[in-house]
Amino acid sequence: MNSILVYLSVHDARIKRSSLEALSRAREVGKASGMAVEAAILHSAAAEMASVAHAHGASKVFCMANPIFDSHLNAPLIAGLSKVIKMSSPRAVVMASTEGVKDVLGALAIRTDAAVLPDVASFYVTSDEVTCERPVMAAKLLASTTSTHPLVFISVRSGSYEVSEGETVGTVEEVAFDFDEATLGATLREIVQTTGDTVDLSEANVVVAAGRGVRDESGKALVDELASITGAAIGASRAVVETGLFPATAQIGQTGKVVSPELYFAVGISGAIQHVAGMNNSRVIVAINKDADAPIFDVATYGLVGDCFKILPVLNAELRKIIS
Amino acid sequence: MKFCVCIKQVPDVQASVQTGRMVLNAYDASAVEEALVVNEGTDDVVDLVLIGPSSATETIRKALAMGASNATHIVVESLGGLDSHAIAHILADHFASHEYDAILTGKQSQDSDSGLAGSMLAELLGIPFATNAVGLKAEGEDLVVTRQGDSGQEIVALKTPCLVTCSNDMNNPRIPSLKGIMGAKRKQIPNKEAASVSALTDVSKSFSPPGREAGVKWEGEAEELVSQLVSKLQNEAGVL
Numbered sequence: 001m002n003s004i005l006v007y008l009s010v011h012d013a014r015i016k017r018s019s020l021e022a023l024s025r026a027r028e029v030g031k032a033s034g035m036a037v038e039a040a041i042l043h044s045a046a047a048e049m050a051s052v053a054h055a056h057g058a059s060k061v062f063c064m065a066n067p068i069f070d071s072h073l074n075a076p077l078i079a080g081l082s083k084v085i086k087m088s089s090p091r092a093v094v095m096a097s098t099e100g101v102k103d104v105l106g107a108l109a110i111r112t113d114a115a116v117l118p119d120v121a122s123f124y125v126t127s128d129e130v131t132c133e134r135p136v137m138a139a140k141l142l143a144s145t146t147s148t149h150p151l152v153f154i155s156v157r158s159g160s161y162e163v164s165e166g167e168t169v170g171t172v173e174e175v176a177f178d179f180d181e182a183t184l185g186a187t188l189r190e191i192v193q194t195t196g197d198t199v200d201l202s203e204a205n206v207v208v209a210a211g212r213g214v215r216d217e218s219g220k221a222l223v224d225e226l227a228s229i230t231g232a233a234i235g236a237s238r239a240v241v242e243t244g245l246f247p248a249t250a251q252i253g254q255t256g257k258v259v260s261p262e263l264y265f266a267v268g269i270s271g272a273i274q275h276v277a278g279m280n281n282s283r284v285i286v287a288i289n290k291d292a293d294a295p296i297f298d299v300a301t302y303g304l305v306g307d308c309f310k311i312l313p314v315l316n317a318e319l320r321k322i323i324s
Numbered sequence: 325m326k327f328c329v330c331i332k333q334v335p336d337v338q339a340s341v342q343t344g345r346m347v348l349n350a351y352d353a354s355a356v357e358e359a360l361v362v363n364e365g366t367d368d369v370v371d372l373v374l375i376g377p378s379s380a381t382e383t384i385r386k387a388l389a390m391g392a393s394n395a396t397h398i399v400v401e402s403l404g405g406l407d408s409h410a411i412a413h414i415l416a417d418h419f420a421s422h423e424y425d426a427i428l429t430g431k432q433s434q435d436s437d438s439g440l441a442g443s444m445l446a447e448l449l450g451i452p453f454a455t456n457a458v459g460l461k462a463e464g465e466d467l468v469v470t471r472q473g474d475s476g477q478e479i480v481a482l483k484t485p486c487l488v489t490c491s492n493d494m495n496n497p498r499i500p501s502l503k504g505i506m507g508a509k510r511k512q513i514p515n516k517e518a519a520s521v522s523a524l525t526d527v528s529k530s531f532s533p534p535g536r537e538a539g540v541k542w543e544g545e546a547e548e549l550v551s552q553l554v555s556k557l558q559n560e561a562g563v564l
Contacts, residue, residue: 011475072478074443075452099474103455106408106443115409115524118438135533136436138337142533143436147525185452185483189468193476200475206563241493248458248472248493254437255492263563273338280536284561286553292543301561302553303541310546318550322564 003036005090010043017203018096018158025161026094027057040084042069054170064175074103076179092125097155115149123154139277158202159260201233207261209235213268222312253278268308271296325462327359328371330429333383337434348383351430353497355490360391369393377401388508389500398516407523412444417519431489442489453487458494
């Protein structure tokens with residue numbers, strides 16, 4: 001009852017940065033509230049990642065190694081996490097708000113009788129209550145939300161907290177997991193990976209995002225070039241995902257991913273509220289748009305009014321000089 | 325396939341000034357559209373259920389006008405005190421006496437963006453589910469779902485009965501025809517009382533977040549704009 005459990009999501013056999021952000025925050029909260037912090041890793045290579053969890057503040061790491069967790073199916077993850085939650089018996093369970101977590105959060109809460117504070121921008125845990133602030137109404141408002149339920153789940157938007165290391169000496173507890181596949185009710189047919197995603201969008205330091213102003217393949221080539229020069233991940237507004245110019249995994253906004261890089265280039269993006277909801281925590285925002293009245297300029301640190309087809313070639317040439 | 329789509333009436337969050345205009349949640353509209361497309365050319369029903377105030381009837385009629393068969397209105401005059409947990413329990417009570425091959429919901433509602441009620445409902449009913457679907461296909465007894473994951477699309481076959489939460493990226497919901505609108509007007513929408521439930525979370529206040537201040541904005545020739553920008557990125561922002 002007097003601990004915080006952090007579920008760590010894994011991608012490419014590495015703990016996701018957004019999960020380490022959540023763990024770093026849990027460590028600070030645990031220190032202030034006098035609660036131990038534990039972590040859970042459910043992955044075929046879980047044990048190899050335990051030391052990373054220790055370094056960021058987990059005193060005990062529950063490792064559940066089973067290849068079925070790498071399958072992206074929700075039923076095994078819900079069963080596995082339920083078991084770890086029973087063993088750890090925490091006050092709160094903290095996780096990064098990834099698509100994988102969103103897929104299991106509601107069902108897991110029902111199964112373990114937990115309250116949920118989803119997709120929060122900040123949180124605090126005491127033995128009496130869990131409090132958070134979460135964006136609502138397309139991030140136009142923040143809602144202070146509280147739960148006094150004995151077990152509370154918190155999923156944290158990426159970029160809400162910085163990753164930091166603690167000085168924790170930790171232990172590992174290997175947990176066995178047997179899953180009856182007959183109870184699955186679902187089969188994974190195929191995973192269609194988006195090709196060309198060299199940098200994970202939700203964790204990137206630099207993001208180059210394209211909107212309607214990018215128009216066609218030649219505009220996309222300019223965006224790709226800017227991204228390659230700056231080592232950026234490529235994002236997109238809904239408009240250019242719908243036209244098929246950019247993949248759905250690139251979509252940023254209320255419907256897509258939430259990003260908070262150091263540097264965000266909005267190229268030909270008007271700045272509809274649904275898009276801004278997914279990127280307005282970026283530290284520096286550069287907007288390039290022909291329309292001087294586009295709402296993107298209301299959130300941009302630096303606004304360039306002009307045609308991206310004229311500006312990007314010059315910008316790319318200039319940045320190439322500086323960065324190489 | 326016999327579908328039921330759970331729909332919600334939400335404030336129009338796209339309006340830059342809050343007008344108080346209420347609309348059908350965009351994700352739910354995609355769910356209704358997809359059910360209609362999957363059932364095209366069959367006699368299978370696409371039913372609806374909505375939890376909300378009496379005034380939400382207009383939203384139900386809009387979804388009926390798209391082509392849905394029948395609707396149930398679970399009347400709750402104020403949704404204020406109900407969180408996802410409470411909503412899921414009310415819906416589970418409804419589905420205890422209504423059987424379907426597949427239940428669809430929007431992946432979240434545009435006002436609260438919680439994205440929980442669908443998967444909570446599936447767990448309460450003990451049926452398999454998939455979230456954030458961008459494609460649906462009926463295949464014998466299975467519903468094949470294409471869902472958007474963190475780094476690609478995952479194609480999952482669910483045994484029916486099952487539940488799927490839908491993204492608005494799966495389709496463009498149809499505009500109701502005049503015939504559809506007239507037909508929807510004549511349909512009876514039975515009202516029902518909500519089961520007694522409790523919320524586990526409580527919103528104490530909502531407020532405008534500290535806004536980002538607009539920075540500088542330059543107009544001019546491309547060369548000039550780029551040189552100003554690069555200088556600022558290097559010397560002021562320190563990101564290059």
